[in-house]
Each structure stands twice: as C-alpha cells, then as structure tokens.
Amino acid sequence: MIHPYISGIQKSIDRNQIIQMLKGALSDEFIAAQNYWMQGKLLLDGPFKEEIQKELFQHMAEERAHADWIIDRILHLSPGTENSPEIKPIDWDRLGKCRYTPAIEWDANSILTNAIAGERCATDHYAQIAEFTKLRDPVTYDLVNKIIDDEFEHIRDLSKLQEMVHERHDKIQKEKGEE
Ligand SMILES: [Fe+2]
Numbered sequence: 001m002i003h004p005y006i007s008g009i010q011k012s013i014d015r016n017q018i019i020q021m022l023k024g025a026l027s028d029e030f031i032a033a034q035n036y037w038m039q040g041k042l043l044l045d046g047p048f049k050e051e052i053q054k055e056l057f058q059h060m061a062e063e064r065a066h067a068d069w070i071i072d073r074i075l076h077l078s079p080g081t082e083n084s085p086e087i088k089p090i091d092w093d094r095l096g097k098c099r100y101t102p103a104i105e106w107d108a109n110s111i112l113t114n115a116i117a118g119e120r121c122a123t124d125h126y127a128q129i130a131e132f133t134k135l136r137d138p139v140t141y142d143l144v145n146k147i148i149d150d151e152f153e154h155i156r157d158l159s160k161l162q163e164m165v166h167e168r169h170d171k172i173q174k175e176k177g178e179e
Pocket residue numbers: 029032062063066122147151
C-alpha cells in the first residue's frame with residue numbers, strides 16, 4: 001500500500017533509492033553536526049576565535065535541523081521499521097558520502113579549510129539527490145533544495161571568516177617584516 005505522503009512516487013524502486021540517498025545524507029548531517037561541535041571546542045587560541053566558535057556552533061545546530069527534516073522525510077516515505085535510519089555512529093561512517101574528515105591541526109585555518117571542503121561535498125551530494133528526485137518526488141526535491149541553500153550559506157560564512165584570518169595573518173607578517 002502506498003502511504004499518502006508518497007502517493008506522488010510511482011515506482012517503489014525509486015522510493016527505495018530515494019530513501020537510501022536520504023540515509024546517506026542523514027549520516028553526513030550527523031557527522032557534520034558532531035564535527036562542528038568538536039572543532040568549535042578544540043579550536044586553538046588565535047584571532048577571531050570567538051567569532052569562529054560562534055559560527056561553528058551555529059552550523060552544528062543547523063546541521064542538526066537538516067538531520068531532523070531528513071529523518072522526517074524518510075519516515076514519511078517509509079513509515080514502518082523496514083527502512084529505519086541507522087542509530088549506530090559506525091553505520092553513519094559507512095553510509096555517509098562526505099564524512100567531514102576532521103582537521104588534523106586545530107588552528108582556525110585548518111578547521112575552516114576542512115569545513116569548507118565538507119560543505120562543498122555536501123552540496124555536490126545534495127545536487128545529485130535533487131537531480132534524481134526532480135521528476136520523481138517533488139517533496140524531497142524541495143526539501144533538498146532548501147538544504148542546499150543553507151549549505152551554500154555555510155560556505156559563504158566560513159569563507160568570509162577564513163578571509164579575515166588570512167588578512168590578519170598577512171598583516172602580522174608584514175608588521176614583522178617592517179621591524
Ligand atoms: Fe547540512
């Protein structure tokens with residue numbers, strides 16, 4: 001029986017594929033939220049530390065919100081336990097497409113570089129889901145596009161902070177050279 005939420009989806013094979021794609025995205029969101037939180041905590045002292053921490057913690061909350069939207073969509077598409085999202089973190093690593101590999105160094109530049117790379121991977125992955133769902137599942141398509149907008153905003157915000165860090169670094173180097 002087709003659940004009312006998925007009446008627009010004609011083929012169960014499409015529905016299953018969409019659920020699998022969403023589960024990958026859900027895993028990435030969990031990992032991203034976790035990494036933003038940890039990286040915010042581990043960030044070393046340096047210029048703009050407070051601003052960067054604030055941004056990382058805000059991203060954590062927004063990635064959690066994305067996870068919330070995605071899990072609701074998975075449950076709408078598959079209300080039973082058959083496709084229950086994975087609860088164990090070890091499965092998130094297996095299912096995720098981006099993984100948001102943590103920075104090895106904890107300085108602002110390393111953390112921001114790593115976070116921007118993770119966001120770019122996320123937008124690419126969501127673009128693939130958007131492409132697949134465009135003519136198959138307009139509800140998921142709209143949801144994914146809403147998330148893509150947020151992820152692009154994350155890239156812009158992180159890039160702005162990284163630019164500030166670079167400018168400050170250049171200024172300090174220049175002052176050292178003039179001494
Ligand atoms: Fe996200």
